[in-house]
Amino acid sequence: MNDTLAGWLQILALLAVLALSYRPLGDYMAHILTSPRHWKVEKFLYRAGGVDGDADQRWPVYLRSVLAFSAMSVLFLYGLQRLQNHLPLAEGMAAVNPATSFNTAVSFVTNTNWQSYSGESTMGHLVQMAGLAVQNFVSAAVGIAVVAALIRGFTRRRTDRVGNFWVDLTRIVLRLLLPMAFVFAIILVACGAIQNFHGVHSISTIVGDHQSITGGPVASQETIKELGTNGGGFYNANSAHPFENPNAFTNIVEIYLLLVISACLPRTFGTMVGDKRQGYAILAVMALIWAASVAIITVNELHSYHSAAGHAAGGMLEGKEQRIGVWGSALFAASTTLTSTGAVNSFHDSFTPLGGGTTIFNMMLGEIAPGGTGSGLYGMLILAIITVFVAGLMVGRTPEYLGKKLGGREMKFASLYILTTPAVVLVGAGIAMALPGERANMLNTGAHGFSEVLYAFTSAANNNGSAFAGITVTSNWWNTALGLAMLIGRFLPMVFILALAGSLGKQQPVPATAGTLPTHRPQFVGLLTAVVIIVVGLTYFPALALGPLAEGLH
Amino acid sequence: MRIVRNHLAALRMLLVFTVICGLAYPLLVTGVAQAAFPGKANGSQVKLDGKTVGSSLIGQNFNLPLKKGQTTPSPDPKWFQPRPSAGGYDPTASGASNLGPNDPGLVKTIKERRAAVAAFDGVNPKDVPADAITASGSGLDPDISKAYAAEQVNRVANARDLSPAKVRSLVSSNTHTRAVGFLGEPYVNVVTLNLALAKLG
Incomplete structure (x- = not known):
């Protein structure tokens, strides 16, 4: 079979499996988020945690619960790293320094999983399991919980009660993430991913050199890292490492995992608002952007002659694994930067200028196609609100979405949401470039060096x-600056989302009339896609022009 | 007071999830994995004369011992050579070069590698495949392309006094097709291939 045919089949197979998952998984998630019945074990957990599982929280209470849980998570994870040398299973690793601990704690709690450390030489098994892997579960669940609250804002009337955070969190972890992570972890092990509690052991190789073979609970962490769109690798090489991603089959499984929840959430949305066509419209926009991104990256990486190194080597294989190849690497790169995953199976720094530039652009879109677990859908819904508003301006009537009027208050929250991340990215990258010491941390020079800085802040603020x-x-500067970027980029938008949910929930729905813009038709899909591209394009074009575009057109 | 109560509840819920997701879950996966797939769960180790000599998933160096005054080791012609590695095949330092696609240093390195590999294998520099002269993503890639393996057959056969046909048959028994017929790329596993050579003596 030739490369092109195999590459296409690989993409089509992925799409087929995702399509098969859309209805059952989407409806299952809707069931989890709406069922009035608690499981026995859940009731037990609510008692153990000291929370009321039957309360219906007003939006400020829901928000305070999210923030309190995240704050305690940051403190706990920070402490765990600082004290790891005094705790069991440290594998001889020293205590992690304060700046790195802060950065890492924030990074995993915000679902970013930016890693300013090298996993195999910094974190012992206990921190990996009881710290990092736990946040892989709960930070993903927090995102889904927040989007659930927003959807309830659309479905409920005359109330600003948006659900119960503790119930949403617990059900998503127990009923969705744990079972899926477990099944796929076993599949990964069956294909060669490791799962043990060994430390590093030294062996003598075939020619008699010394080599240190590493151990650890890798597969259990790998699945939730992808499924929860987290991305923080057990190893520095992340999913390029053969122990995390042993072959091309596990590669496609991992791409599936990092897309599946976010790709099925539009179904959950459609089911919960009682109009499944609304879900399909949102899904269509996500799929269009995803397909375009996969195409652009794949084409650029296949045509190595666009870069000097690719031309010299006769192929874009620097930073890519032989078993996975260019097609599997491009597919992973597009998917990981369009979700908030950020796991990598190949190193984007060495991609062609326009291929690598597209990975930056993907994150700048705000990770909405399909985006992080929960955060992708709420980001897309904000853009849908802005689209309806823009369309309303054109015909001169008060816009409404799903029967809820979008007045001044709603539009303020939506606008603030849209402005937060670009402000953090552009101000952060600007400051870093203005400081000679921080600028010197670039590995590459010129436009590519600027791309590294822009990528770092884009990745942090978008929680990629x-x-x-x-x-x-x-x-310390980078650890602190990027830590703050992640915190602001995660929690400020959540404040606006939950405030919006409360504001929408209070309204009595208005009936659709002949003048209402239908939001399930191809016309709306096209409009929304255009708004996504234009908003992002206008915001980031100058920065992109200085980095990847300057380099690609060189 | 309410704010304190709220944070205490949050901490208790976090501890509950730490026990479930951070301890019970990985232990359960480890238990099942060790029972069902012990070889794979423990790193797909490969043995020579009863001794573990590595993992079939983790690449190794196949160099000559360093001579006096030599700093960079030379490849051993008796073995199939793996791809260049940014971390020298050290599993405690996995990773890529991260050099940009137009980096002058990277371009120079690639050109030097092309000349060196062509001279070492006795082939035309134009024919050296890309995987032979680019560093992998993990720095631990155990695999090379079929083209790079084919290029090395004659050199290994000469160095070992074996017939090229014999070496070629070892290569083909360590060649993997695309997973499920269409996923990823075909590849030759250098670790298991060289292990097969070592077993010949």
């Missing part, structure tokens, strides 16, 4: 976590 990894980000 992948990197143009040449840049050195271990200094």
